[in-house]
Amino acid sequence: MDFTYDEEQQALREAVRGLVGKSYSDFENRRRTVAEDPGYDELLWSRLAEMGVLGLPFDEAYGGMGAGPVEVGIVAQEIGRVLAPEPFLTSVVLAGGVVALAGTEEQKSSLLEAVGSGETVLAFAHAEPGTRWVSTAQDVTASGDGDGWTLTGVKEPVPFGARADQLVVSARLGDGGTALFLVAGDAPGLTRSGYPTFDGGRAARVTLDGTPATPLGSATDASAQIARALDAARIAACNEAIGAMQYALSATSEYLSSRKQFGVPLKTFQALTFRAADMYVSLELATSVATWATMVLASGTDAEVAEAAARAGLQVSRASRHVGQEAIQLHGGIAMTAEYSVGSYTSHLTALDHLFGDGQLHLSTLAAGIGDHDEVDPLA
């Protein structure tokens, strides 16, 4: 048992930190980048591709690096630390993850290579108005057979849905199962309305109207693969949140040391330093559970991964709110401004919390399962 990174993992962390840090440790630069479409830096995206980061989780056979969840977690943390707006989580980890789990060999080699090289941005169009964080499709339906499939319905919100070159779309089959399809960005009957999200990200409404689509893998029920890909993305999102919380806490500590009121630095007031200490407690506990879940993802069964994702998701959701809200409060008014970074960290933590499922969803999942075990044993 070992919770520390090995040398290679540390080297990956330093390399990614250097690259994303160069672009975004200047917060003004992030503000400028998210102010304009596509909402991220395409040059940095290609640098990340060159470094192998965009192909990190994919098999070497598909042009990837064959790395595991721990390495993905390292990248996610570094992205979170500087609030890099690049769609690593949603395009590479989630949409790429869905392709890796459900695609045919041919689809995997062509698509994953294109994602890894930065040539193709993928979006997973899965959420539908009126549904919450389920692994099935409801109102978007697929009809056809053999090669000729078409999709109809609305997907929203779709992260980076307007920018994506290709969409992976979940749709309900006649028999009630949920299958996956590929839809080209320029497909007829595809309408995309993109908009910014409150944290500077991008999302879209995607309307399909008899839109031609190719099955991803076979056109059969893929809800198990969707669930697994969502769990992997949840765990990566936890890592991204950990990175963001680390920054929010260190910015808060620094601010308490430098900001003076009543002729003394704010850190003179124990009422504030103890709260910073409590933020640290939340962050450490969340880090432990997220790290554990990352390791479970590397070797666990689907059921084990689902449970670990829920446990990490709950802990990180609670910690994100605590750390994010306190970071603003302890800064006072300055943290309410768009120009100062801390409020944006809280915004992004809020977005991460609602992307794939919030603490309450995870709590319900866990509450429903308490009768299944006596004790919780993380090493079992």
Next chain:
Amino acid sequence: MQLELSAEDAAFRQEMRTFFTTQVPQEIRDAVAERRELTKDQVVASQRVLNAAGLAVPHWPEEWGGRGWSALRRHIWHEEMQRACVPTPLAFNASMVGPVIAAFGSQEQKERFLPRTANLDIWWSQGFSEPDAGSDLASLRTTAVREGDEFVVNGQKTWTTLGQYGDWIFNLVRTDPEAKKQAGISFLLIDMTTPGVTVRPIELIDGGHEVNEVWFEDVRVPAENLVGELNKGWDYAKFLLGNERVGVAPVGSTKRVLAQAKDYARSVSVAGGLTLLDDPLTVARIAELENELLALELTALRVVAHSADGKPHPASSVLKLKGTELQQAVSELVVDLAGPASLASGAGDADSDLAGWARHATPVYLNLRKASIYGGSNEIQRQIIAKTILGL
């Protein structure tokens, strides 16, 4: 002890309810209900409707439009307004500068300003905070130097809420640099169209523009705009902040949003043909918030029933503290009800199939983080409780 309202107070409540729900334009009340940002015109229009009926500044001295109501009636007035989604009269006018001028201003100032302040013919801004003077307001540095019949003002104010609409700004300025902090401060009224006044927008984390920086460069202000005595401004500011705190627990509007939240929850379907209002965690959370709000409302009622002499009750800090926490907690609940739909914050109606309340949820939540920071932060409220109530 007695629980029910007296027959007169109950009739009064009904009268308020009827007025607010029938006389204030529906589209303004709809905007409040949907938690949309109000335009300047909407705020002005609504306050004028109230003022015409003597309902904008009932807490002022009767000579200037006050109604001589009991604290309980003022409370009922305020709650019914929020329940009916009527925007409360602009706080800078109605609860801050108006009462100060009425209590400490000269007769000329009262005649000149109070009627226009009540009717929102003048939109006031509050120029207290500075970059280095937040919680420690008394360390402010903006100076006003007397030259003949004028003060010459230099310095910077910040966080000026809705300063972009401001016609006039009431300021704390340093008039005696030699005196100890609080002793050298005066209360000065400045016409924002005076040369040398610059208003610059600050963008907040919800993407909106509601606060500003205000710069003063050799701004010449007639000496007659000084309120009360020179170097006594801190006393007037304390009086003003005490008033600010009393109305600050928005029990009525928080209750309303929580009631709306049940409708929202009912509109979100979850597995098995159920809705979020069938989800045990959701309903437990709502029930808990309802109870905390009940406790807050009853505390507010205890406080108003008690403050016969018009002085703020010492427990009014409890109202600010708990009121803002609950306001924030309810806004957080709404984000969670919205779930993934909350991400569509930047979509207009035409670009989205997701409900407006869900799209507004997170900007509102982020914006409301301010509530525990301004008006005397919650840490400062705790300090007031510890010091003045507990004697610690």
